[in-house]
Amino acid sequence: MPKHISRLIILLVTFGAAAYAAKVFFTADSFYAYGHYRGKSVAEIASDKPKYKGSEYCQSCHAERYAEWSKGVHHSVEIGKVVQCEVCHQAAGGRDAGGMFQHVATGIDHPASGKLPVPTDSLKLCPLCHEKMPGRPAEQRQIVIATHAGTQQCTACHNPHSPRMIVVAGAAAGQAETGAMGKAAICAGCHGGEGVSVNPVWPNLAGQHSAYLVDALKAYRTGARQSAMMSATAAGLSDADIQSLSDHYAAMKLKVAASAAGSASAAAGKAKADTCATCHGAEGVSGNPAWPSLAGQQKDYLVGALKAYQEGVRKNEIMAGMAKGLSDADIDALATYYSSATVH
Numbered sequence: 001m002p003k004h005i006s007r008l009i010i011l012l013v014t015f016g017a018a019a020y021a022a023k024v025f026f027t028a029d030s031f032y033a034y035g036h037y038r039g040k041s042v043a044e045i046a047s048d049k050p051k052y053k054g055s056e057y058c059q060s061c062h063a064e065r066y067a068e069w070s071k072g073v074h075h076s077v078e079i080g081k082v083v084q085c086e087v088c089h090q091a092a093g094g095r096d097a098g099g100m101f102q103h104v105a106t107g108i109d110h111p112a113s114g115k116l117p118v119p120t121d122s123l124k125l126c127p128l129c130h131e132k133m134p135g136r137p138a139e140q141r142q143i144v145i146a147t148h149a150g151t152q153q154c155t156a157c158h159n160p161h162s163p164r165m166i167v168v169a170g171a172a173a174g175q176a177e178t179g180a181m182g183k184a185a186i187c188a189g190c191h192g193g194e195g196v197s198v199n200p201v202w203p204n205l206a207g208q209h210s211a212y213l214v215d216a217l218k219a220y221r222t223g224a225r226q227s228a229m230m231s232a233t234a235a236g237l238s239d240a241d242i243q244s245l246s247d248h249y250a251a252m253k254l255k256v257a258a259s260a261a262g263s264a265s266a267a268a269g270k271a272k273a274d275t276c277a278t279c280h281g282a283e284g285v286s287g288n289p290a291w292p293s294l295a296g297q298q299k300d301y302l303v304g305a306l307k308a309y310q311e312g313v314r315k316n317e318i319m320a321g322m323a324k325g326l327s328d329a330d331i332d333a334l335a336t337y338y339s340s341a342t343v344h
């Protein structure tokens with residue numbers, strides 16, 4: 001064999017051996033496992049955890065929020081239930097910087113490289129932990145969104161950092177005023193500034209008889225009438241507050257749209273309403289100031305009230321008897337009729 005041919009062969013074999021050794025020693029095990037890309041990269045990117053800094057980190061710059069939060073129910077250290085700032089506001093730490101070619105997921109390094117998001121849709125955020133659902137342990141406080149909040153943001157009433165603090169819209173304005181009219185600003189968050197409630201399952205108060213409102217508020221205060229929403233509010237009212245608030249709402253004119261008037265259901269309700277007229281008036285305005293007027297009341301509230309009498313949840317001897325014989329269809333028809341009878 002000519003000398004130069006054998007040199008060439010030795011060179012090729014050495015080159016081949018070096019290439020094989022390089023493949024064996026320098027490529028990752030997963031190379032080509034799933035075709036022409038690195039099979040492990042997906043798992044690696046997924047395992048890249050956000051870097052939490054912990055709530056203490058926020059304290060120095062957001063002292064006020066931190067103070068509210070650390071005194072609030074979302075910071076119940078003694079029972080091991082702490083909703084950390086970063087649960088709602090996202091991780092505040094930047095990711096570890098890798099080597100030059102190593103994948104690094106981007107994250108905000110707050111405050112150095114950006115602000116953290118402020119959750120704007122609390123109707124999505126808070127129900128993650130508080131929506132009533134079967135299987136959710138009863139110790140975790142739960143609410144039925146539709147009846148509790150309707151379409152209102154949770155933050156309209158709850159301070160997210162200390163949610164037992166009820167911050168009802170208008171309350172801040174009301175604090176400037178003293179006495180009962182300042183308190184009416186608190187009521188307005190639920191019963192509306194004009195006495196027309198913001199949620200159809202809550203009652204309108206405008207134009208209602210003052211004497212009835214007084215009785216109702218005192219019943220909440222003593223616990224004779226139960227409502228999670230009203231008990232706490234009524235507990236803080238003096239007799240004088242109750243009287244002036246009741247007069248305040250009684251003096252308002254009830255302004256509601258007569259939407260369902262004339263419908264078949266309303267006509268069926270009118271036919272059934274004869275028995276009720278003795279007390280609640282021919283047009284839903286009661287003659288006796290101690291008995292509630294029903295005209296223009298929220299339909300869903302009327303349905304709820306009648307069912308509550310039926311089930312004994314709301315206790316009143318007269319109404320328990322009146323509601324006992326009503327079918328669901330009757331209740332719906334009566335509620336449609338009264339909610340549409342705008343006679344005030």
Ligand code: HEC
Nearest residue numbers: 053054057058061062085086089092110111115116117118
């Ligand atoms: C070194 C100080 C500092 C620390 C620590 C800090 N922040 Fe901030 N934060 C700021 C500054 C400055 C702003 C910008 C304020 C502005 O522009 O109104 C801000 C803005 C925010 C905003 C947006 C406010 C808005 O109105 O848009 C949120 C939410 C926030 N921080 C949450 C947090 C949380 C949660 C932590 C703890 C994990 C934290 N911050 C830690 C200084 C800090």
Ligand code: HEC
Nearest residue numbers: 055058062065066069083084085088118119122155160161
């Ligand atoms: C349960 C969820 C939740 C937790 C926990 C939470 N926040 Fe918030 N935070 C919110 C919501 C919701 C808002 C928007 C407030 C609003 O709309 O009134 C907000 C607003 C803020 C703002 C902006 C305030 C402004 O005036 O614009 C800052 C700053 C902030 N939070 C810091 C913190 C800090 C610091 C912590 C921990 C000590 C924390 N938050 C814990 C939900 C939360």
Ligand code: HEC
Nearest residue numbers: 073076081083087122125126129139141154158160163164
């Ligand atoms: C990550 C889960 C989580 C999120 C998100 C969350 N909460 Fe909570 N919440 C809790 C826990 C845990 C408690 C404490 C329960 C306890 O003390 O047993 C609590 C307590 C409460 C309470 C007090 C209930 C009582 O005992 O009277 C209210 C009210 C509340 N949260 C409202 C909210 C609102 C409003 C939001 C949205 C801004 C929100 N929560 C978001 C977990 C959460």
Ligand code: HEC
Nearest residue numbers: 123126127130141142143149152153154156157228229232
């Ligand atoms: C219009 C005002 C209002 C809105 C909107 C509202 N809440 Fe409430 N919430 C209240 C009041 C009032 C209470 C009773 C407070 C009390 O009993 O001390 C309450 C109580 C709660 C409780 C404690 C229930 C219990 O069984 O003790 C939770 C949890 C709660 N709210 C979560 C939410 C969530 C989540 C949202 C948003 C989907 C929301 N709330 C919207 C006014 C409101």
Ligand code: HEC
Nearest residue numbers: 183186187189190202203213216217226227229230233245
């Ligand atoms: C957080 C929401 C909320 C606030 C704030 C609130 N209420 Fe209520 N209120 C309700 C709900 C819900 C009911 C119905 C409860 C029931 O079914 O017994 C109600 C019922 C009433 C009733 C009985 C009405 C009837 O037709 O039987 C009166 C009176 C009343 N509220 C007055 C007030 C006054 C006065 C204030 C302010 C001091 C106030 N409320 C604040 C939610 C609220």
Ligand code: HEC
Nearest residue numbers: 203275276278279291292302305306315316318319322334
């Ligand atoms: C004998 C008199 C009487 C008759 C008849 C009567 N009611 Fe009543 N109704 C009352 C009294 C008194 C109350 C207040 C009870 C209380 O404080 O819970 C009331 C309360 C109500 C309420 C709750 C109103 C509110 O604002 O919370 C509804 C709804 C109602 N009645 C519907 C009816 C219907 C429908 C009928 C006919 C089927 C009827 N009532 C017949 C006396 C009567």
